[in-house]
Amino acid sequence: MSTSIYRIGDVRERPLSGRPDDPPIVTALRYGVTAPSAHNTQPWRIELISDTQARVFVDPGRTLPHVDPPGRQLLIGHGTLIEMTSIAATGLGFRPEIDMLPDGEIAPTDIGTMPTATIRLTADPDITADPLFSRILHRRSSRLAHLGPPLTPEQRADIEQHARIPGVDVGWIPRDILPDVLRIAADAMAVEAEDRDLYDETRLWFRFSDREIAESGDGLHMDTAGLSGPALLLGRMFTRNGNWHKAYNRNPYLSGFRQAVGTTTDLLTVSMASNTMSDWIIAGRGYVRADLAADALGLRVHPISQALQEFPQMDKLRTELEQLTGTAAPAKMQMLVRVGRTSPPGLSPRRDLREIIDRG
Numbered sequence: 001m002s003t004s005i006y007r008i009g010d011v012r013e014r015p016l017s018g019r020p021d022d023p024p025i026v027t028a029l030r031y032g033v034t035a036p037s038a039h040n041t042q043p044w045r046i047e048l049i050s051d052t053q054a055r056v057f058v059d060p061g062r063t064l065p066h067v068d069p070p071g072r073q074l075l076i077g078h079g080t081l082i083e084m085t086s087i088a089a090t091g092l093g094f095r096p097e098i099d100m101l102p103d104g105e106i107a108p109t110d111i112g113t114m115p116t117a118t119i120r121l122t123a124d125p126d127i128t129a130d131p132l133f134s135r136i137l138h139r140r141s142s143r144l145a146h147l148g149p150p151l152t153p154e155q156r157a158d159i160e161q162h163a164r165i166p167g168v169d170v171g172w173i174p175r176d177i178l179p180d181v182l183r184i185a186a187d188a189m190a191v192e193a194e195d196r197d198l199y200d201e202t203r204l205w206f207r208f209s210d211r212e213i214a215e216s217g218d219g220l221h222m223d224t225a226g227l228s229g230p231a232l233l234l235g236r237m238f239t240r241n242g243n244w245h246k247a248y249n250r251n252p253y254l255s256g257f258r259q260a261v262g263t264t265t266d267l268l269t270v271s272m273a274s275n276t277m278s279d280w281i282i283a284g285r286g287y288v289r290a291d292l293a294a295d296a297l298g299l300r301v302h303p304i305s306q307a308l309q310e311f312p313q314m315d316k317l318r319t320e321l322e323q324l325t326g327t328a329a330p331a332k333m334q335m336l337v338r339v340g341r342t343s344p345p346g347l348s349p350r351r352d353l354r355e356i357i358d359r360g
């Protein structure tokens with residue numbers, strides 16, 4: 001069994017590896033590209049316009065067409081990148097200005113050629129650093145079991161207050177329906193894992209060795225999978241590319257998932273009153289603020305997105321969840337997120353900014 005080079009406490013945690021003479025937009029983006037994205041695809045490409053301006057595009061090679069057919073989670077990921085870059089800019093003494101979808105909504109044929117955002121920074125000696133800046137390099141998702149008591153009302157209120165930016169409706173699943181929602185979330189994961197095409201998409205983004213992790217700088221890997229104890233040992237022994245769809249690989253994962261989800265006491269929701277592309281980006285901005293605020297409280301987030309997804313195999317469970325939570329179109333729950341204390345999770349990798357930037 002190999003020891004992962006991405007273990008917690010590793011001094012290489014989220015390295016920024018910048019140079020002192022980097023332009024301000026590059027320094028801000030170094031923080032930005034540590035943003036969370038579905039399957040850790042990091043689905044962005046960045047074009048530098050000047051030392052203080054950049055445009056962000058979808059990288060068409062980094063989409064999830066089976067599990068995310070509308071590209072909703074893809075653009076939530078762009079929201080997380082944009083927000084983290086903006087927060088970093090304030091910490092570096094710059095005022096960020098963001099134009100979301102500056103050329104309008106992106107048609108499927110224009111993915112990769114139409115920008116999701118323009119980011120402009122202006123030096124401002126009076127700017128106050130966003131307090132979430134200090135959490136950027138620490139935050140990470142944890143799929144592990146929750147330990148300890150439920151969140152206090154003050155902790156919930158603190159997370160809500162940081163995440164509630166205009167348009168974003170932040171809430172918590174009420175405790176009386178929590179068991180039903182958790183059951184739907186676990187069943188939804190089984191639907192995804194038992195469908196060959198859907199689960200194959202996870203295989204494509206799964207990195208099976210430290211070498212693959214280091215070479216790709218993206219994707220998911222065993223130490224971040226959320227298994228612990230015997231299930232993690234089994235997973236490490238049996239998870240090989242060729243074994244992916246075998247029951248002896250999938251079942252320990254699903255039972256580990258059910259166990260971890262079963263420990264949840266606090267489920268955060270991020271919803272929007274409508275469901276447009278700009279709503280998706282804004283939801284991502286709110287979500288990552290919740291993530292950073294949770295980190296500041298010593299808590300970790302774990303999105304459990306399957307039951308929100310739009311592929312037809314999920315219609316039944318998605319409708320059940322919407323009815324239970326009273327969500328009716330055009331409103332849409334964009335993120336459903338476990339929040340709690342966990343043991344230290346594994347660190348997920350990031351690509352070097354140089355691979356992501358086009359110098360225009």
Ligand SMILES: Cc1cc2nc3c(=O)[nH]c(=O)nc-3n(C[C@H](O)[C@H](O)[C@H](O)COP(=O)(O)O)c2cc1C
Pocket residue numbers: 034035036037038039040073074076077080139140141142143219220302303304305306347348
């Ligand atoms: C839109 C979106 C959806 C996500 N959905 C899931 C999910 O369903 N299950 C999960 O374990 N993680 C989910 N994640 C978390 C990502 O997998 C995670 O952010 C990524 O692997 C990077 O790891 P990190 O957050 O620890 O940096 C989601 C993240 C985003 C932004």
